Amino acid sequence: MQVKSAVLREIGASVPYEESQPIKIETLELDSPEKDEVLIQIKAASLCHSDLSVMNGSRPRPVPMALGHEAAGVVVDIGQEVTDLEPGDHVVCVFVPSCGQCGPCREGRPALCERGAAANTAGTLLGGGQRLHKESETINHHLGVSAFSEYAVVSRNSIIKISKDIPFEKAALFGCAVITGVGAVVNTASIKLGSTVAVVGLGGVGLSALLGAIAAGASRIVAVDINETKLKQAKELGATDVFNSKDPNVIEQIRQATGGGLDYAFETAGAVPAMEVAYGITKRGGTTVTTGLPHPEHQFSFPYVSLTAEERTLKGSYLGSCVPSRDIPRYMNLFQEDRLPVDKLITDFITLDEVNKGFDILAKGESSRIIIKF
Ligand SMILES: NC(=O)c1ccc[n+]([C@@H]2O[C@H](COP(=O)([O-])OP(=O)(O)OC[C@H]3O[C@@H](n4cnc5c(N)ncnc54)[C@H](O)[C@@H]3O)[C@@H](O)[C@H]2O)c1
Ligand SMILES: [Zn+2]
Ligand SMILES: [Zn+2]
Known part of the structure; x- marks a missing residue:
């Protein structure tokens, strides 16, 4: 399918980004999910300093890269081996996918998953695949998610199912800022x-x-x-x-x-x-x-x-030394009981087309969380 995505083409561009426009809004081809992957429609995504660090070169990553990792959305389609999710489920993306089998995963420390870290550094999904293309060019994934996009294909292990009664723009925060x-x-x-x-x-x-x-x-x-x-x-x-x-x-x-x-x-x-x-x-x-x-x-x-x-x-x-499947629901319960009012962190809303300007605001330290609503 065709999707509109925010693609970082140049690292270390001059600021303000609103003028240099290192992120281009492009129409990409998104492959169908493979066996253990899920197609999600992104409903809200927030701008995190870790995206900015890829843009300014502090976190060296391969480009072109479809940025964004703090997001929430709806399951649209699932791969053959995904048995615990169905279309319509609401999910939050987590920026470290965990394999469940490596040393740290076996010790109960999925934040340190070795395969997850290697995939994130390489710009691939957990299984090593890349699902975004522009003609013959392959676009790298950011932290297994690439959320500044209308739709994303992610590993099953990059998402956590959540309750449907939390609005997407608030739910998005839990996958990075809150969990961290x-x-x-x-x-x-x-x-x-x-x-x-x-x-x-x-x-x-x-x-x-x-x-x-x-x-x-x-x-x-x-x-x-x-x-x-x-x-x-x-x-x-x-x-x-x-x-x-x-x-x-x-x-x-x-x-x-x-x-x-x-x-x-x-x-x-x-x-x-x-x-x-x-x-x-x-x-x-x-x-x-x-x-x-x-x-x-x-x-x-x-x-x-x-x-x-x-x-x-x-x-x-x-990743806050978290076990995301355990901690995201816990923190969301506290939020719903008004004991963790993280929605107060949301200071700005922008459109996907305004993403470069959004990173100028974030870089100035003037906002807390800036949300792209789709
Ligand atoms: N460990 C993790 O798992 C994890 C996850 C997400 C983000 N991060 C990292 O955490 C950091 C913060 O991320 P964020 O998205 O909240 O960033 P942000 O840009 O939203 O906020 C950074 C804040 O630090 C302030 N600041 C800058 N220099 C300072 C100084 N010398 N003294 C005091 N304050 C100063 C800024 O004014 C701003 O308010 C980044 O390095 C990011 O990459 C780590
Ligand atoms: Zn982040
Ligand atoms: Zn692992």
Whole structure:
């Protein structure tokens, strides 16, 4: 079938993208789903910093690539081996497909699936196939999804069936921002009731971490960003203290305000200066967690002795250390009970044709989540 898709043709284009237009809206040929694949109609997709990182070269990926990975939609057709989904089911896309058979999958850590990671790096679906073409040219998939498209063919293991009573634009957030931010707090860090928390970088992932920390019973939540709009939004969502990390003394100020730092600090900006702040404001015996995906050459350094003499912990968190089939329904239940109001993260709606402009807005750090509605 023919579909309209957003195809990244050039990495490292000049900004603003609204002028350089590195993403072209093109009509592509989409193959039918193979045996363990599913054809979905995308109903809503959101813009994530990880898409932007492919555009600006921080996450090197093969082009041309049909971008987008945070999305929700409806099942239209299923491959012969798919037995647990049917046309009409609502689904959320997850940006790491898991094979269920490799070492990490067997250990219950599907976020680290080896085949999923290899397929994502290569720009293929989990089984190695590519279903998007333009005449003789094959278009790479983004994170097994390629969601900025009217329809997508994905591996069965890239989607989670959800309840039909959550609107698509809200459901979309759960496949990346929410699972990553909330999961970092409750899975990777497993914060304790009453503990103190900082979140550095208040985009879709950081604000989800903030809401996760509230839901998990943090007592004090310090929100940090370089953008005043974000600090205001964090305060509205329940942050107890906000700090602008453009201030060169921010680490000292936060340490002083919190009596020596926080139990947990989450770095959710994907930037070395944010990581330095997060490590600097974690207290003795505390834990620093990062979800950041910076350029592979970026290095972060810290005083080696602090790990030992202060019993500090430094952890990375990918896909919120989640088991998506377990965690997405849990987080959606909390959302429906008003205990995880992630819909407040949605700040803008755009059309597919406005996607380049949408990434200009995201890059400026002015929005939380920008949704493309189909
Ligand atoms: N670990 C994972 O599984 C996973 C999943 C999704 C996204 N990510 C990564 O997480 C990061 C955040 O993603 P997002 O979509 O929420 O990004 P975003 O662009 O929506 O938000 C980033 C925020 O960080 C702020 N920021 C930038 N530099 C800062 C600094 N020095 N100090 C404080 N704040 C700063 C920006 O103003 C912005 O508010 C990115 O690196 C992204 O690639 C990781
Ligand atoms: Zn994402
Ligand atoms: Zn696996």
